Amino acid sequence: MDKTRPGEIPPRPARPVTLRDVAREAGVHVSTVSRVLNDQASAGRITSETEGRIKEAARSLGYRRNSVARALRTGRTLLVGMVVPDVANLYQAGITRGAGDVLLADGYSLILASTDDNLDHAHSHVSAMLGARAEGLLYGVARESDTVLADAIDAGVPVVLFNRGSSQGPVSAVLPDDRMGTRLAVEHLLSLGHRKIVHVAGPEDVSSTVNRLEAFDDTLGAAGLAGLHRFSERQTEEEGERLTRQLLDQYPDTTAVLAGNDRLALGAIDAIRASGRTCPVDVSVVGFNDMPYSERFSPALTTVRISQYDLGALAASLLLKTIVDPGRSPETRLVAPELVVRQSTAAAR
Amino acid sequence: MDKTRPGEIPPRPARPVTLRDVAREAGVHVSTVSRVLNDQASAGRITSETEGRIKEAARSLGYRRNSVARALRTGRTLLVGMVVPDVANLYQAGITRGAGDVLLADGYSLILASTDDNLDHAHSHVSAMLGARAEGLLYGVARESDTVLADAIDAGVPVVLFNRGSSQGPVSAVLPDDRMGTRLAVEHLLSLGHRKIVHVAGPEDVSSTVNRLEAFDDTLGAAGLAGLHRFSERQTEEEGERLTRQLLDQYPDTTAVLAGNDRLALGAIDAIRASGRTCPVDVSVVGFNDMPYSERFSPALTTVRISQYDLGALAASLLLKTIVDPGRSPETRLVAPELVVRQSTAAAR
DNA sequence: TGTGCCTGAGCAACCGTTTGCGCAGATGCA
């Protein structure tokens, strides 16, 4: 007489309900319960009467499948790891969102970790993800040479890089089209009459930095010009300000700054202001990414837009395809950028 | 002769290396390997020679512990679920970061999910987390009456609410001190001479909305005034603009807007601008949260600051304590707010 | 030399599911 009558509060299960409990309640074997609850009733040829009884028992007992046990048996965890420099970074948060939505649609959950671009942090996070037998890895902190990434590839887990590429191994990647984006930005500045342009670049061993710098030099070179640059280790407003200040001190006739991303661009604007100049009147600034609220900054930021949501979603769907078909050959997908002209750029004086 | 000689590339393991493989390599029983790899060599009284041999075997084979199998046996997954309305929301991203850092320090990984404030999404995410046997839940989408939350509590998993409280059950929570924050904001407006103040509030059945509205009315009431308000279903700039427009149309002599959060505040500023008025000259606006870059908006936002990182970190550490001691009685912690006065508020004309 | 204790490791059950195979009864067909 331990059935729950309507109106009674079912006793809170001290230990979670297992298949065995449901089987006992329904008077069948656990394997039968398993088949019914996995919608293999037809394949297992279960009577619809039995099926109904089992489902009712599961419902009334509050059975919830133990994914841990299932994963141990089947090898499928429905977990995917995602590694970003900082979830609190607006640009990355958008990517995370895109990836999360795509994964959810396929029933996967997302283990998310921030590394602060620290290799040790990356190592412990990835190690935990591989230990948890995540079925795939979305890796957004790749360096040109990256031991953590090498480990993951070695472990045989499907990996898709995003944002930053790497020559570490044969692995798929979803990247901004850095060259095209940079070309759009530089040509915009050139068309405004700028000739003294500097580049506040990202970290030196990150693929985006390398590509953007090359495109910067190439595009200027094609116009018979040369540009100067500085690398930043951390892509923060403070770094952007510090480096821009250095560049302005050293090359006072600079009229435009191309920043490696929007945060560096904000720092550049701070430095311009601190030097007594005005953006865009004296110095123009172009950012990269078009992070949220770029249009609300003062001045509103001219920047190269990368669709963050799409990039994340694309990376996730590529990963899912690789999980399904591990033999799939790696591919690199470039996300097309778009120049968004706002208030931080103006004609050169 | 299948030992790896220095310089040789170890063959990539087709199937992950198991304890059994290590045991075979070291010539001992799996239980001995398990004890050594869990640093229970002393408790298990293993010779340091044996210990060394086992560790060397594990290293050379590239053994990685299978957390799934371990979790099945021990019941500990080292996983925590976190549910937010939208990871791409700046305010929430900061909280996520704080929680993630605290959890990492204790060896936990974070399963993160966005629900868009949709109950069905919340249900499937939480269901997946409970299925994965997450050891605890950080729940940031609570409604006053919340069936998903009720389910989780029912399942017996430790839960800590953040941002939004709920009367759904006895459960710990880390919340902004909404009343104090609101009082600070309203008193600031009053001291600037504002008398016609409206409130663009959040969703009606969210605790923060209720508390802020009460404090809004109370503080105005204490000054012998009354304020008007509108609830928003989604806390977006668009909603903020729409509702503010309604309020301005209906009460054209409004001189100040208190917004339920910064995004609504941005929308309010848009509406003010669209109506041909200027913020803060004609109408002042106060936000809530002090989300990143609030100081860079135009005008820079006067707002009530909640330390997002601290709030997330506090919620996580409270959850960890509850996991260790499930008998712990629930507690609610209020995070003290701070008024940050910037450019969006000015004296009433 | 006999007894008892300590040392160092192995044995085997168990965690909760999944799944290939087996089996008894029923049914169909000759």
Place this chain on the structure above:
DNA sequence: TGCATCTGCGCAAACGGTTGCTCAGGCACA
């Protein structure tokens, strides 16, 4: 009636670790 086939479900072996218990050998001590 005899035999083959089908139906509906049970059996038991995994999956990879963890852990209480056992046990053989060695040593100290009387």
